[in-house]
Amino acid sequence: AQSVSQHNHHVILSEAASLELGCNYSYGGTVNLFWYVQYPGQHLQLLLKYFSGDPLVKGIKGFEAEFIKSKFSFNLRKPSVQWSDTAEYFCAVITMNSGYSTLTFGKGTMLLVSP
Amino acid sequence: DTGVSQNPRHKITKRGQNVTFRCDPISEHNRLYWYRQTLGQGPEFLTYFQNEAQLEKSRLLSDRFSAERPKGSFSTLEIQRTEQGDSAMYLCASSLATGVHEQYFGPGTRLTVT
Numbered sequence: 001a002q003s004v005s006q007h008n009h010h011v012i013l014s015e016a017a018s019l020e021l022g023c024n025y026s027y028g029g030t031v032n033l034f035w036y037v038q039y040p041g042q043h044l045q046l047l048l049k050y051f052s053g054d055p056l057v058k059g060i061k062g063f064e065a066e067f068i069k070s071k072f073s074f075n076l077r078k079p080s081v082q083w084s085d086t087a088e089y090f091c092a093v094i095t096m097n098s099g100y101s102t103l104t105f106g107k108g109t110m111l112l113v114s115p
Numbered sequence: 116d117t118g119v120s121q122n123p124r125h126k127i128t129k130r131g132q133n134v135t136f137r138c139d140p141i142s143e144h145n146r147l148y149w150y151r152q153t154l155g156q157g158p159e160f161l162t163y164f165q166n167e168a169q170l171e172k173s174r175l176l177s178d179r180f181s182a183e184r185p186k187g188s189f190s191t192l193e194i195q196r197t198e199q200g201d202s203a204m205y206l207c208a209s210s211l212a213t214g215v216h217e218q219y220f221g222p223g224t225r226l227t228v229t
Binding site for chain 2: 004009034036042043044045046049090092101102103104105106107108
């Protein structure tokens with residue numbers, strides 16, 4: 001079965017610092033990859049997604065992620081974080097194993113941005 | 116608001132009681148998913164429907180759990196004889212059915228079993 005691992009459970013940054021959150025998945029076939037974000041008190045929202053094509057995908061609020069197939073990775077980046085980026089970030093994958101239907105999530109990374 | 120809605124938002128129940136949660140998906144979405152999230156974990160898949168058909172169930176879904184989507188619109192998730200280990204956030208999501216589509220999540224129902 002596929003799995004997703006997120007390298008850091010908690011990250012603390014100052015405003016304007018650069019962000020990179022690691023995500024690796026285990027599955028040898030075709031994958032569709034997602035980053036979801038959950039702001040305090042709000043529901044899960046899609047940040048960005050990769051289905052095919054350009055492995056560098058851009059999402060909302062200045063976030064981007066790069067799919068590196070050889071490394072089974074889909075790391076999330078932002079050049080300069082803001083206090084409002086404080087949230088929990090989840091990497092997720094859909095695979096043929098799941099019939100291209102169900103999401104497998106990582107455990108999440110809590111990001112705290114100090115002003 | 117045209118997003119996914121869930122009711123109730125919070126439920127506190129005593130061990131052994133039955134509880135039922137409701138999810139209303141985005142109206143044009145014919146896929147509906149249930150996930151469970153516990154503290155420090157990401158959401159874990161429980162089951163999903165395409166229209167009224169329940170197409171997949173996780174092994175996490177014990178026989179105390181049952182989900183329905185009788186008319187292909189809203190769905191209910193019932194837990195019978197609740198246990199303390201059932202305490203979690205229960206999330207509902209919906210998506211279009213054709214191809215791979217992003218899933219839109221509701222706010223969740225937080226269940227506390229005392």
